[in-house]
Amino acid sequence: xxxxxxxxxxxxxxxxxxxxxxxxxxxxxxxxxxxxxxxxxxxxxxxxxxxxxxxxxxxxxxxxxxxxxxxxxxxxxxxxxxxxxxxxxxxxxxxxxxxxxxxxxxxxxxxxxxxxxxxxxxxxxxxxxxxxxxxxxxxxxxxxxxxxxxxxxxxxxxxxxxxxxxxxxxxxxxxxxxxxxxxxxxxxxxxxxxxxxxxxxxxxxxxxxxxxxxxxxxxxxxxxxxxxxxxxxxxxxxxxxxxxxxxxxxxxxxxxxxxxxxxxxxxxxxxxxxxx
Amino acid sequence: xxxxxxxxxxxxxxxxxxxxxxxxxxxxxxxxxxxxxxxxxxxxxxxxxxxxxxxxxxxxxxxxxxxxxxxxxxxxxxxxxxxxxxxxxxxxxxxxxxxxxxxxxxxxxxxxxxxxxxxxxxxxxxxxxxxxxxxxxxxxxxxxxxxxxxxxxxxxxxxxxxxxxxxxxxxxxxxxxxxxxxxxxxxxxxxxxxxxxxxxxx
Ligand SMILES: C[S@@+](CC[C@H](N)C(=O)[O-])C[C@H]1O[C@@H](n2cnc3c(N)ncnc32)[C@H](O)[C@@H]1O
Numbered sequence: 210x211x212x213x214x215x216x217x218x219x220x221x222x223x224x225x226x227x228x229x230x231x232x233x234x235x236x237x238x239x240x241x242x243x244x245x246x247x248x249x250x251x252x253x254x255x256x257x258x259x260x261x262x263x264x265x266x267x268x269x270x271x272x273x274x275x276x277x278x279x280x281x282x283x284x285x286x287x288x289x290x291x292x293x294x295x296x297x298x299x300x301x302x303x304x305x306x307x308x309x310x311x312x313x314x315x316x317x318x319x320x321x322x323x324x325x326x327x328x329x330x331x332x333x334x335x336x337x338x339x340x341x342x343x344x345x346x347x348x349x350x351x352x353x354x355x356x357x358x359x360x361x362x363x364x365x366x367x368x369x370x371x372x373x374x375x376x377x378x379x380x381x382x383x384x385x386x387x388x389x390x391x392x393x394x395x396x397x398x399x400x401x402x403x404x405x406x407x408x409x410x411x412x413x414x415x416x417x418x419x420x421x422x423x424x425x426x427x428x429x430x431x432x433x434x435x436x437x438x439x440x441x442x443x444x445x446x447x448x449x450x451x452x453x454x455x456x457x458x459x460x461x462x463x464x465x466x467x468x469x470x471x472x473x474x475x476x477x478x479x480x481x482x483x484x485x
Numbered sequence: 486x487x488x489x490x491x492x493x494x495x496x497x498x499x500x501x502x503x504x505x506x507x508x509x510x511x512x513x514x515x516x517x518x519x520x521x522x523x524x525x526x527x528x529x530x531x532x533x534x535x536x537x538x539x540x541x542x543x544x545x546x547x548x549x550x551x552x553x554x555x556x557x558x559x560x561x562x563x564x565x566x567x568x569x570x571x572x573x574x575x576x577x578x579x580x581x582x583x584x585x586x587x588x589x590x591x592x593x594x595x596x597x598x599x600x601x602x603x604x605x606x607x608x609x610x611x612x613x614x615x616x617x618x619x620x621x622x623x624x625x626x627x628x629x630x631x632x633x634x635x636x637x638x639x640x641x642x643x644x645x646x647x648x649x650x651x652x653x654x655x656x657x658x659x660x661x662x663x664x665x666x667x668x669x670x671x672x673x674x675x676x677x678x679x680x681x682x683x684x685x686x687x
Contacts, residue, residue, distance in 0.1 A: 213615050213643060217587075241584040241612040242594040281596050424595045427565055456578050456593055458566040 219258035220247050226262045231272055233346070234409045235279055237433035243279070250278045273349065281428065282318040282350035286363075286380075287325045288423075289455050290373035295475040296326075296419075297375050300450050301333045304418055310339040311417040313444065315408060315437075316425030317343035320354025320401075321367075324383075325374070326421060327397045332377045336400055342415065344406035355403045357393035361386055408437045413444045420445060423454040423476075426461075434461045442467040445480045452477045504532045504646070504686040505620035506569065506585075508613045510606030510636065512539035512628035514656020516548070518676065519626070520555060523574060525680040528557040531687060532622075534574040535563065535613065537583060537606045539632070549576050563591045577604035584612035600632040610636025614643035621645035622686055624679070625670075628660025634667050641669040648682055651675045 220243070221236075228234045235243060251258045264271045287293050304310050312330070314323045323343040330336040345351050364386075371380040384391040406414065408425070420441050426434050438461055441451055451468055453476040462468055468478035511518055515538045523534070538548060553560040556574060563575035563583050568590050577583035581593040582604050592612075599605035610623055610633065623640030625633045627650060641647050649670040652658035665673055672682060 211618075211643065239584075239586060239592045239594075241586050241592055241615065242582070242596060244615070245596070245608065245611065281594065283595055283597060427593050427595075431566070456565060456581055458564065460566055 216244070216248065216258060220244060223247060223258050223262055223265065226265045227275065230266055232410065233272075233276065233407070237409070237430045238279075238428050239430055242281075242428065246279050246281075250275060253278070276347055277349055280318075280345070280347040280350070282345070282347045282353075284318040284321040285370075286321045286367035287370035287374040288322065289475075290370045290375075292423075292452065292455060292475045292477070293325060293329060293374035295472050295477060296452060297329050297333060299472055300419065300452075300477060301329070301335060303450075304335060307418055308338065310335060310419075311415055312339060312341045312419045312421070313415075313417045314341065314343045315406070315420060315422040315441075317345050317351070317354055317403070318347070319350050319359075320357060320403070321359065322421070322423065323354065323401055324357060324393050324397060325371075327400055328371075328376075328380075328383050329374070330400075331397065336397075339400065341401040342417070343401050343403050345403075346405065346407045348405060351403045351405065355398070355401075357398045358390050359392075361389060361391050364391060408440065409433060413440065415444070416446055417444055417449060418446055419450045419452070421452045423452065424457075425454075426457055427454060431461060435465060438462065438465055438467055442480060447480065447482065449480045450477060451480070502619055502646075502686065504622045504683070505571070506533040506535060506613060506617045507622045507624060507683055508610055508640070509534065509536045509624045509626065510538075510610065510628070510633040510660070511536075511626035512602075512630060512632070512657070512660060514627040515540060516551065517656065518650065519552060521676045522624075522626070522680055522683075523552055523556040523558070523560075525677075526556070526558060526684070529572075530558055530684075531571045533569040533571055533589075534558070535569065535577075535583070535585065535609065536574065537577045537604045537609045539602050539604075539628070539630075546579060549574075552576070563593075565591060565593045567591050577609065580604075582608040584608060585616045586612070587616050589616055600630060602630070602632055605636075606633035607636035607639075611639045614639040614645060617643075617645065619644035622683055623647045624649075624683070625661055625664040626650045626676075627655035627657050629657040630659060631663040633660055634663040634669075637664045638667045638669040641671070646682075646686065647671045648679050649673045650679060 368380045471477045471479045549560045560574040584592045649664045652661040
């Protein structure tokens with residue numbers, strides 16, 4: 210049997226161990242990219258994947274490392290500016306009618322995207338009455354997100370994206386910076402609750418008007434994707450909005466009929482009234 | 486005509502196998518080289534062709550259309566969860582890694598850049614080596630960085646057939662040279678001969 214097939218068996222055993230020991234279930238993640246990440250974990254320890262199993266079972270401090278490596282905490286300010294422009298122009302005006310607004314970003318990673326959203330809500334005059342929940346399984350990413358501190362070397366790109374996303378002021382109005390880092394102002398940070406929530410195993414935690422979940426479902430297999438879309442359906446108010454990643458597959462959405470297109474080219478959907 | 490069955494690999498390791506898929510990686514000068522390769526494929530070409538090309542993010546969106554102009558096969562951007570069809574050319578979307586799952590449907594990821602790039606040739610080639618094993622041809626063309634060298638090694642290790650463009654004839658020779666330096670290249674050829682090798686595996 211070739212090495213790669215043996216690794217596949219090891220990965221299966223490793224994921225079982227992780228699940229039985231800690232209830233973290235990665236077994237329904239898309240295989241190819243998960244394999245890369247598990248092999249990365251083994252390479253970092255200079256061990257085989259099978260040799261990681263005792264670490265998972267017996268070294269509690271190892272769990273954080275596993276989660277940090279298996280999740281992909283990568284985010285950007287206003288990645289895909291047209292999507293944020295569309296949210297600003299076609300979704301936020303419809304939220305005006307609610308006296309209190311709840312927004313949920315699922316899989317927030319290090320927070321760049323949720324701050325992009327908060328800035329937009331402020332510019333549209335909605336932030337005051339909005340509560341934003343940003344969740345992830347990666348606690349160290351959540352801490353970074355909560356701090357709201359980002360390296361300045363990305364600033365030029367962020368500023369450009371901000372403008373392209375229809376930004377009404379200057380991106381610089383929202384942070385303080387030194388030579389290396391910039392920090393999002395507290396008035397924005399304090400509108401966001403960062404919390405640990407696992408899309409695989411946790412349930413509805415509140416009723417929201419808008420869910421942003423971009424580039425998270427691409428890591429899940431069909432079955433898990435459908436479970437999560439159901440969770441989103443159950444978390445949204447009537448007519449609530451869901452925004453997914455630009456290059457995500459529509460198949461589950463189309464098969465389940467839980468959501469209908471609101472602005473399909475930007476992957477913005479709204480909850481269907483009646484499910485047939 | 487659609488090739489309906491994928492022949493299973495026989496025992497003779499060196500026997501000429503029909504390739505189920507051809508993966509191609511390139512960067513600087515890649516558009517021209519891709520045209521020369523793809524335009525030579527006949528419309529009966531029965532393997533899946535999957536391409537990662539590092540080209541300026543703005544124009545990479547246009548890559549499928551540019552290639553489709555002269556290629557006899559259908560060309561499109563690979564979509565997440567879409568099955569990889571024979572006789573079809575797929576191009577990785579900008580800013581995502583493109584992978585192929587063991588059941589030969591496409592997957593995307595926004596994992597960190599590999600060798601400073603996303604999409605990464607290495608990422609595609611590793612996953613394709615797993616998905617296709619001996620039924621894979623891995624091709625490295627012109628390019629200005631080292632991406633693809635590790636991936637080509639994986640293709641070779643999984644029993645696939647590996648081709649590299651002759652560096653002296655390449656627009657940029659860093660990528661082919663890096664691939665050759667791994668020792669994983671079965672053949673190093675100028676483009677016309679390289680194309681002939683691919684067609685040989687049809
Ligand atoms: C690539 S990031 C996307 C970040 C952000 N949505 C963006 O597009 O900028 C994917 C995030 O999903 C998180 N994630 C993965 N599995 C998860 C799960 N089961 N529940 C919640 N979050 C998860 C990862 O920890 C990671 O931070």
